Amino acid sequence: MSKFFIFLFVIFIHHLSLAQSVQLTGSVISGTEKLPSASIQLKIFGNEDLFTYGFSDEEGNYKLSCEISQSDKFLLIAAYIGYQRDTLIVSRTDLLKQAIFQHNFNLKEDKKQLDEIYIKAPNAVEVNNDTTKYNVLRFTSPEDRNLESVLKKMPGMEVNKDGTIFFKGKKISKVLLEGDDLTGEGYKAITKNLKPEFVEEVQALEHYVEDNLLKGIINSDDIVLNLKIKDKGVKKIVGSIDAGLGTNQRRMLSTNLISFINRTKAFAFANHNNLSSS
Structure with a gap:
């Protein structure tokens, strides 16, 4: 019976090693300007399947919580209308090094779209x-x-x-x-x-x-x-x-x-x- 419980414990620990919780936080700005409602995406590197998603708040801050799979690399992406999107390639190891992974985005204006955006809304x-x-x-x-x-x-x-x-x-x-x-x-x-x-x-x-x-x-x-x-x-x-x-x-x-x-x-x-x- 004790061997059976040891087996279950090993399986449980193995499962935890494959999927571990992580929290991602940071801010989205452009220079000194805060960017509220910017989209933040965490995608799997390679096939770019969406892993989790969120928006920055009124102060331009974002917070995502998810369970990281056994994928080796991920894409952390910030996007905002009228600005060039920014992408960070991050490894699973980096995400799990600390309880909270922090990264701040500083987006650049997309001057090719500015005129069109101001006209629309x-x-x-x-x-x-x-x-x-x-x-x-x-x-x-x-x-x-x-x-x-x-x-x-x-x-x-x-x-x-x-x-x-x-x-x-x-x-x-x-x-x-x-x-x-x-x-x-x-x-x-x-x-x-x-x-x-x-x-x-x-x-x-x-x-x-x-x-x-x-x-x-x-x-x-x-x-x-x-x-x-x-x-x-x-x-x-x-x-x-x-x-x-x-x-x-x-x-x-x-x-x-x-x-x-x-x-x-x-x-x-x-x-x-x-x-x-x-």
């Missing part, structure tokens, strides 16, 4: 307690055909091949339209079809509780996205209808509509063509 990302707000315009490029392609560019967001969305490594449960759930877990109908120019802001809501009466009473790990739509009104339909006819009876029809009528929300997406394209 003052803030790309804002963090307020459990709510992270993204200014969609700041992440949108002319080639983006749907909201999903813009979400992929937002710090903290991940979208896998089938369209499932993750925020800070956790799966999104719903995508709300102005606070209303129209699709449940079938939110890909919205993110894969809605054009980004119709969305003003994407909000990531952590610890989401659907019933307002239960907020602050029950604990929730749910994360949802809430979409704020541009130019909405009491009675309004926003969107577009694209149609085309060509030779040999070729045709194309695409609708992308969201209605706000008497506080009722609805959406309609449709694509049809006989051009051998999707």
Whole structure:
């Protein structure tokens, strides 16, 4: 029996040696300017899989906590809109030398993007307690055909091949339209079809509780996205209808509509063509 317990103890110690807790702290600045809401990523060196993620606070300070795997090297990355990203290659040994690993980032302005950034909007990302707000315009490029392609560019967001969305490594449960759930877990109908120019802001809501009466009473790990739509009104339909006819009876029809009528929300997406394209 004693040999069995010794065996379990050895296995336990071996497991601890493979995965050990570490805390990473530091600041993100540019010269003497503090950079709040800068994204901090820890990735595995080589395949660049995201290991853990966070944001700097209002003072430009960040803190990440995670369990380090047996990977030999990692990438610690700081990024901020309008500044050149900075990457530190760090070994597993260096991370575990002390209880807290500290590194300060001093980012340089990306002068090629400054003019464009000042024209678009003052803030790309804002963090307020459990709510992270993204200014969609700041992440949108002319080639983006749907909201999903813009979400992929937002710090903290991940979208896998089938369209499932993750925020800070956790799966999104719903995508709300102005606070209303129209699709449940079938939110890909919205993110894969809605054009980004119709969305003003994407909000990531952590610890989401659907019933307002239960907020602050029950604990929730749910994360949802809430979409704020541009130019909405009491009675309004926003969107577009694209149609085309060509030779040999070729045709194309695409609708992308969201209605706000008497506080009722609805959406309609449709694509049809006989051009051998999707």
